[in-house]
Amino acid sequence: MANKFKRSSTCLLVSLTLLLSGCANTGSSLLSGTKPDPRLTSGEQSTFFSSSAAQGCGMGALAGAGIGALAGSLAGDSKKALVGAAAGGAAGCAAGLATNYYLDSLKKDYATTADRLQAMDKDISKDTTDLAKTSAAMKEVIRDNHATLAKISLQKDNAGFDKASANKELAQVDANISVMKDKIKVMKDKSSGYQVALQQQKTTTATDKSKLKTLNTEYTQLNNQITALESEANGLYSQRQAISLG
Structure with a gap:
């Protein structure tokens, strides 16, 4: 049972990694349906103001989800792992957006x-x-x-x-x-x-x-x-x- 739970927890973390990495890199690519007007998404518009916020949030959410899931895993409770991942992801996302990333990068580079x-x-x-x-x-x-x-x-x-x-x-x-x-x-x-x-x-x-x-x-x-x-x-x-x- 313990080995089965460890495998489940590992799968959970791997899945979260893949999911959040996908969200960070593609924004709304997981959503299907009607495509937006190409004037908003083609050429230069595909890169202007389209990914930086999602990446910052995604990385923060990934770290938070991992910590939350790990806490549940250590407690030996699969439900706690899932709940911890969700709560940790939300908190991580908020933390990622709250971090003064631009200021920190300036201090680091200059x-x-x-x-x-x-x-x-x-x-x-x-x-x-x-x-x-x-x-x-x-x-x-x-x-x-x-x-x-x-x-x-x-x-x-x-x-x-x-x-x-x-x-x-x-x-x-x-x-x-x-x-x-x-x-x-x-x-x-x-x-x-x-x-x-x-x-x-x-x-x-x-x-x-x-x-x-x-x-x-x-x-x-x-x-x-x-x-x-x-x-x-x-x-x-x-x-x-x-x-x-x-």
Whole structure:
């Protein structure tokens, strides 16, 4: 019985490893159904704001799940192992997101404040450029989806309304909203990382102080753009929630 339980616990941990690694690398690849608009996922959009948050959460969840399952295994209770894995995974995920990963990486990779500020300048500039491209694609999709939802809302009570076709269109909108929410979450996580890192920089020279002031301005502009984009996405979501075909 003991050997059987040990094998079960091992299988549990291996399964968790594979599952969470898959989630970390592919985001929503485990979900099936209608594919989102390719404007949100093809080309450059496949890499812009799509995986970093899932990876951070996945690694934290994996560590937490392993610890939780191990605690149950040591107690000789398979149920405790399963419950421990679930609870540990949730806690690990929260811990992974709460960790100041960006700030820690700056401290690890750059010895001086000047070097860290230079690195942040490059990172913020890149994300600002990527955000502009992502925003353009998302706004196109949002505009088209608004029109689709308005059309369905006007026609759904008419005689001869094609409900099956409308449901397919709604599924497409839902898939688009899901992708946009995921991307915006990654954007906000990155923004939070920048905020923490900027707040922790201790400047002593006039040059560093001036650079930090400039970076704070650039960060504020980036964050405002993210907030505006989120507001547009939320508007589409609210419009979608108001439509029900029964």
